[in-house]
Amino acid sequence: MKVRRVSLHNFRGVQHGTVMLEGHSLLVGRNSVGKSTICEALDLVLGPERLFRRPVIDEYDFYAARYQEVDAVLPEVRVEVVLTELSPEARRRFNGRVRRWSTTTADFVDTTPGALEVADEEGIEWCLPVVFLGRFDPAEDDFVGGTFFAHPQVVTDDLTDEPAQLGGGLKPFTREDKWLCGFLYLRANRTGSRALSFQRGSLIDTIVRLESRTEGSLWEKALRDVGAVTIADDDSGFAKIRTEVRRRVGRFLTLTDDPDAVDLQVSELTREHLREVLRLFVATQPGAHGVPFTRLSTGSLNLLVFALLTYIAELKGDDTVIFAMEEPEIALPPHAQRRLVDFVLKRMGQAIVTSHSPYVIEKFTPEQLVVLSRNTDGALTSTNVVLPADFKRKKYGDNRRQFAEAVLARAVLVVEGATEAAAFPLIADVLDQDATLDYQHIDLAGVSLFDAGGDAAVPLFAPVFAAMGKPVYGIHDTPTSPLSADATAKATDFTLYEVIPHAGVEKLLVQEVPVEVLRRFAAQIPARADFDPAWGALDPAATDDDVRKYVFTALKGRKGTEGYVPLLLAQCSGVAELPASMAGFLQRIDTDLRDDPPPADPGAQPDAP
Structure with missing residues (x-):
């Protein structure tokens, strides 16, 4: 069973919106766009224990916190989820509640004209639509909510009070029904204080109930064992x-x-009191003494929570589990992040992940990326990343880490090589420190640098990042051979694009950086350990042309991120001493991003409680 579509109405920062998922999915987008909101929405619909919380929802779970009656109508939170790839057991259990779903149109068959006649053809499967509904109850001065089967819709008349009831007569989707969906949720803001306790709805409580189904009541034996403990x-x-x-x-x-x-006695010998006083003790290396789980480090707690979730997944059957996981990288080193994500992707039926870590993101294929966006009216949309048909998969694999970082960025600047990738941040540093400018550093603006590996390769990446819905900028020097017609066509996908009128960044620098800066640089490099004695020392009386030739030789001799270009740019102070082509392009990017800032949603609430 897998989540195929999530539709939200009036929930948190989303007034309305739909997200489509295809198997394992990585939700990406700017901060507060709604990634955690999607996970919380899924928990409301599918989480077996979520509705045990009181209140089920609160004031800030409503869009713009508007929950009071307006024009005799109470605002209602609505989250609808469509589940596909139903197991035979699910088909039997939910018979009469399922609908036909088209994998081609990604919609119910009976909403497509003429589709009922071909309902048995390839591309049609059974799906289960379920919905969470929540609203404020003025009579109780509290919030109510519940999950229901969304099909069939009950037709009621005006002579009954049925329409006024939550769900309007829809059949409840019970906790036992939810267990069959196998939904698990690992939140980002987790301390373990509740998840690792024995309170109702906790992870350990879930494990106890699952094990009790085969082993008999574990609480009965625990009460007997505790009662047998002699203190006095x-x-x-x-x-x-x-x-x-x-x-x-x-x-x-x-x-x-x-x-x-x-x-x-050590306890009141009731189940409820045991839930309150029982604690999980853990001994971690290098120590040997067990301590209550609340005393563990943040990273250890995160891994402990994850370990218990995998235990639950195993009890339910790994490949049947829908696993939602927020920011698994919190307090974990890169190798632990990769291992955790590898485990989830290999063992779970469907993983729905949010992350800000390139080590996590690089584990997903482009087709598994779901880009979220939300406008100022609270409309949420999703876009699945599709690589151009002529974009070689190996190129993506070779640049996986760079792609992962670009996915996290607000915008992408594609450059032709490692030297340029090292130069642009340094130029941005100088622009940022120039008091005469109103300039925002590319790091603060959320711009990721992408090394294309050659001037002719720069345009190839424009349609890739444009497909992710990102502003994408491209710059390279004049190629030795004219760009192909295909590359020229792809370059039109750049938001801003510039071909520098120089055959190489070294030629650009010696022509556009003031000669007095070049002289300062030339005077310093002979003292470096990597200086080539064959270059000799620059004659203090050398002409400007000789200075440029000398510096050009040094820059060409020491290329790359550890080369001499960064050393030269470090000599620049202020925009007047920077290469005009490169500094000007960064300023154009700054202007473009300021003209199109990320939308500030007036109805936004925090993504996670």
Whole structure:
């Protein structure tokens, strides 16, 4: 069973919107766009324990916190989920509640004209639509919510009170129904204080109930074991206290003849009290002493929570689990992030992940990326990334880390090589420090640099990033051979595009950087350990042309991110000393991004509670 479509109405920062998912999915987009909102919405619909919380929803779960009656109508939170790839067991259990779904149109068959006649053809499958509904109840001065089968829709008349009831007569989608969906949710804001306790709805409580189905009630045995613990035995100092308490209490209260008429127990011997006092103890290296889980580090807690979720997944059947996971990278080193994501993608039926880590993102293919966007009216949309048909998969694989970082960015600047990739951030540093300019550094603007590996390759990436809905900028020097017609056509997808009128970044620098800066640079490099003695030292009386030739030789001799270009740019102070072509392009990017800032949603609420 997999989530295929999620539709939201009036939930948190989303007034309305639909997200389409294809198997494993990585939700990406700017901060507060709604990634966590999607996960929370899925938990409302599919989470077996979510509706046990009180209140189920609150004021800020409504768009713009508007929940009071307007024009005799109460605003309603509505989250509808379509589940596909139903198992035979699900088909049997939900018979009469399923609908036909077209994998071609990504919609119900009976909404497509003429589709019912071809309902048995290839590309048609059964799906299960379910819906969460929530609203404010003025009579109770509280919020109510519930999950229902969304099909069939019950037709009611105006002579009954049925339409006024939550769900309008739809059949409830019960906790037992939800168990069959196998939904698990790993939140980003997690301390483990509740998830790792034995309280109702916690991860451990879920495990206890799953194991009790095959092993019998685990609480019964736990109560017997706890009741058998002796605290005030003859060797205990508590024995005297117990005796004295019994003697004095016996003067005023008739006790039984049982010698244990007054006793000490470690618990009230009820299930609820055991839930409150039981604690998970964990001993981690390099220490050997077990401590309550609340004393563990943040990273250890995160992994412990994840480990319990995998335990639940195994009890349910890994390949049947829908696993929603927010920011698995929190407090984890890169190798742990990769291992965690590898496990989820290989073992779970469907993984729905949000992340800001390139180590996580690089584990997903482009087709698994779902780009979210939301406008100022709270309309949420999703776009699945589709690589151009002529874009070689190997090119994506070779640049996987760069692609992962670009996915996280607000915009992408494609450059032709490592030297340029090292130069542009340094030029941005100088622009940012120039008090005469109103300039925002590319890092603050959310621009990711992408090394295309050659001037002719720069245009090839324009349609790739444009398909992700990002502003994409391209710049390279004049190629030795004219660009192909195909590359020229792809370059039209750039938001801004510039071909520098120089045959190489080194030629550009020696022509556009003021000669006095070049002289300062030339005077310093002979003292470096990587200086080539064959270059000799620059004559202080050298002409401007000789200075440019000398510096050009040094720059060509030491290329790349660790070469001499960064050293030269470090000599620049202020925009007047920077290469005009490169500095000007960065300023144009700055202007373009300021003219089209990320939308500020007036109805936005925090994504996660």
